[in-house]
Amino acid sequence: MVKKQVDVLILNSNETITIDSPDTETGLGIIDNGGVAINKGKITLAASTDLLERKFRARRTMDAEDQIILPGFVDPHTHLIFAGAREAEFQLRIAGASYMDVLRKGGGIIETVNRTRQTSSESLFQSGKQRLDKCLESGSTTVEIKSGYGLRDDDELRILRTIQRLQKYHPCRTVSTFMGAHAVPPGETSSEYVLSVIDEMLPQIARAGLAEFCDVFCEQGAFDSAESARILGKARELGLKLKIHADQFTESGGAEIANKLHATSADHLVHSPTRQLEKMAETKVVPVVLPSSSLSVLTGENADARSMLTLGLPVALGTDFSPSNWMLGQLTVAALASRQLRMKASEIIRGITINAARALGLEKRVGSLHVGKDADLVTLRVPSHKWIGYTYGERIVDNVLIGGEWVVRDGKRIP
Numbered sequence: 001m002v003k004k005q006v007d008v009l010i011l012n013s014n015e016t017i018t019i020d021s022p023d024t025e026t027g028l029g030i031i032d033n034g035g036v037a038i039n040k041g042k043i044t045l046a047a048s049t050d051l052l053e054r055k056f057r058a059r060r061t062m063d064a065e066d067q068i069i070l071p072g073f074v075d076p077h078t079h080l081i082f083a084g085a086r087e088a089e090f091q092l093r094i095a096g097a098s099y100m101d102v103l104r105k106g107g108g109i110i111e112t113v114n115r116t117r118q119t120s121s122e123s124l125f126q127s128g129k130q131r132l133d134k135c136l137e138s139g140s141t142t143v144e145i146k147s148g149y150g151l152r153d154d155d156e157l158r159i160l161r162t163i164q165r166l167q168k169y170h171p172c173r174t175v176s177t178f179m180g181a182h183a184v185p186p187g188e189t190s191s192e193y194v195l196s197v198i199d200e201m202l203p204q205i206a207r208a209g210l211a212e213f214c215d216v217f218c219e220q221g222a223f224d225s226a227e228s229a230r231i232l233g234k235a236r237e238l239g240l241k242l243k244i245h246a247d248q249f250t251e252s253g254g255a256e257i258a259n260k261l262h263a264t265s266a267d268h269l270v271h272s273p274t275r276q277l278e279k280m281a282e283t284k285v286v287p288v289v290l291p292s293s294s295l296s297v298l299t300g301e302n303a304d305a306r307s308m309l310t311l312g313l314p315v316a317l318g319t320d321f322s323p324s325n326w327m328l329g330q331l332t333v334a335a336l337a338s339r340q341l342r343m344k345a346s347e348i349i350r351g352i353t354i355n356a357a358r359a360l361g362l363e364k365r366v367g368s369l370h371v372g373k374d375a376d377l378v379t380l381r382v383p384s385h386k387w388i389g390y391t392y393g394e395r396i397v398d399n400v401l402i403g404g405e406w407v408v409r410d411g412k413r414i415p
């Protein structure tokens with residue numbers, strides 16, 4: 001047989017997790033002693049090493065012995081662009097203050113808004129770049145980023161433009177979400193502010209093509225369900241896709257709005273009523289569960305991921321990286337999902353790959369090693385996929401490729 005030339009061959013992995021042609025036991029499509037052929041940035045084939053060696057020769061071959069290969073992780077929920085940190089507030093929470101109490105007193109999100117407004121676009125871009133480098137080193141190849149620390153039109157636009165600049169100059173794939181309705185700015189009533197989001201910010205952002213999604217913090221002390229529905233309704237009219245911070249601290253009607261408006265995802269869902277979760281099976285809203293965020297607010301409450309899985313919902317997992325939850329790694333989320341949510345390795349792996357891609361409407365492009373998809377993948381130094389969620393605190397990411405190009409080698413970002 002004449003061997004076909006490809007750009008890259010990765011061979012001899014313990015397991016290649018394709019999440020394609022799912023085997024019945026795990027739904028992961030595992031190939032033992034397999035690998036991947038990549039050409040022109042796309043997956044040409046994921047198959048056994050034997051078959052790949054018979055079919056292809058490559059400009060570059062990598063031996064993935066003692067490693068497993070997976071699709072690059074997708075992080076469907078971050079607040080990655082902001083200035084400063086809130087380590088002092090975390091000490092207050094440890095001492096018993098609640099997240100919403102701190103916010104009501106002008107701390108929390110508002111503290112970060114004040115610092116972000118005073119920070120130059122260049123410095124927001126530089127810190128964004130460093131954080132995206134960390135995402136890559138922890139295996140994430142696609143990351144959603146929300147605005148929401150500007151809370152007035154010029155600053156919200158400035159943050160979205162920073163995300164746009166990162167999209168252009170950083171190899172990590174990013175998805176931009178406008179979240180002007182993250183908190184009510186000091187000195188304004190929520191009804192005044194909702195009007196400025198609807199009449200001023202959203203039309204400008206839609207016109208400039210600065211965001212793919214619109215998100216709202218639907219919660220007591222932030223935006224109620226009527227306000228959230230008005231903002232998201234307007235965003236949909238303007239052609240944006242929808243997300244919502246739903247039922248994080250109280251049952252605030254967020255999941256219901258997500259179902260009514262056919263949002264792409266509903267995130268948090270800690271206090272969502274069962275009937276709304278059941279509806280998601282029909283409305284195709286993707287539930288995004290954020291166990292590290294639940295851990296950081298120190299309420300001891302978690303979303304009921306097991307019930308969602310029993311309902312057959314495609315549960316996605318994300319970091320919810322923000323100044324109140326400083327953590328960028330989907331493998332850390334995996335360790336929490338196994339221990340706090342009792343998710344199995346196979347459920348977690350789908351949660352940080354294909355289901356997270358669904359939460360961003362990117363499931364046709366990334367999230368599995370399906371032939372023709374973008375060649376975004378990660379290799380981990382572990383014996384099998386069952387180590388995901390089992391091991392934690394250990395650096396196991398070895399190689400990360402985006403579009404067939406190496407961005408991380410030996411666990412380190414390649415400059």
Ligand SMILES: [Zn+2]
Pocket residue numbers: 077078079245320
């Ligand atoms: Zn969030």
